[in-house]
Amino acid sequence: MVIPERAVLISDDRSHGHRSGLSLVVSLLLGWVASVACVEPPQINQEVIVFTNGTTIRYHPADKTSNPSTRSGRVVVETPRILAGPRRIVLVREESFAEGGAVQLVFFDYCGRRLGYSERALINAPANDTVFFLEQARRIFIGQSSSHFTGADKSFLLDEDGRLVKSLPHRESVGSFGHSADGRLIWIIAMLNPETGEVTAFASSNGKVVAKRTYSKAGTIRITNAGRTYEIRVEMYNLP
Numbered sequence: 001m002v003i004p005e006r007a008v009l010i011s012d013d014r015s016h017g018h019r020s021g022l023s024l025v026v027s028l029l030l031g032w033v034a035s036v037a038c039v040e041p042p043q044i045n046q047e048v049i050v051f052t053n054g055t056t057i058r059y060h061p062a063d064k065t066s067n068p069s070t071r072s073g074r075v076v077v078e079t080p081r082i083l084a085g086p087r088r089i090v091l092v093r094e095e096s097f098a099e100g101g102a103v104q105l106v107f108f109d110y111c112g113r114r115l116g117y118s119e120r121a122l123i124n125a126p127a128n129d130t131v132f133f134l135e136q137a138r139r140i141f142i143g144q145s146s147s148h149f150t151g152a153d154k155s156f157l158l159d160e161d162g163r164l165v166k167s168l169p170h171r172e173s174v175g176s177f178g179h180s181a182d183g184r185l186i187w188i189i190a191m192l193n194p195e196t197g198e199v200t201a202f203a204s205s206n207g208k209v210v211a212k213r214t215y216s217k218a219g220t221i222r223i224t225n226a227g228r229t230y231e232i233r234v235e236m237y238n239l240p
Helices: 003-036
Strands: 043-045 047-052 056-058 068-073 075-084 088-098 101-109 114-117 121-123 131-132 141-144 154-156 166-168 172-178 184-192 196-203 210-217 221-223 227-232
Touching: 101 141, 131 172, 184 221, 184 227, 196 221, 196 227, 210 221
Parallel strands: none
Antiparallel strands: 043 047, 047 056, 068 075, 075 088, 088 101, 101 114, 101 121, 131 141, 141 154, 154 166, 172 184, 184 196, 196 210, 221 227
């Protein structure tokens, strides 16, 4: 009589294991279906982003018909950006102070799930001149500089989910930022003193320094990386 009892017990364990395995498969399948359903880009309307699964996200646009958000004396303007390749939405959140400003990026997938935030970076110029979407290289660069606050001594290289690839150290006396047309090279131009400028070029893939050059007059500097030669226009900046 003992043998049949053991046989029944083994059969029950297998049945339980089968049900557990089936539940896992069903759960994974549902998750896959939900992911597949979010392949189309959302619709960006005035003040709201509408995703294909019904999720909505409100934002503060820079538009005559809508007043930007004001927080603690700061004017906040948000601009959505679609990255078609990785199916991402990036909300560029730009703050304007009485002097200078700041920028932060917020990342979403096509289902409207928030993936993460970038560092909040100080900026002297509009975000269009300091935030570069290097879609060929699958990288995003945020250039940080400030004439009014200390601590703007590094910029940020991110992947398409907003994860930090590397912080790029530089002098606080930044004149401008730039990148190559193919997105493989990023450069930061800073002034060492009123008579000398410096260009530091970084590989966008990993943030490593490719070259560093000094100059004493406006002109063009050539830098070679991975068999390609890039021309960088430099200026003599009058910084405070």
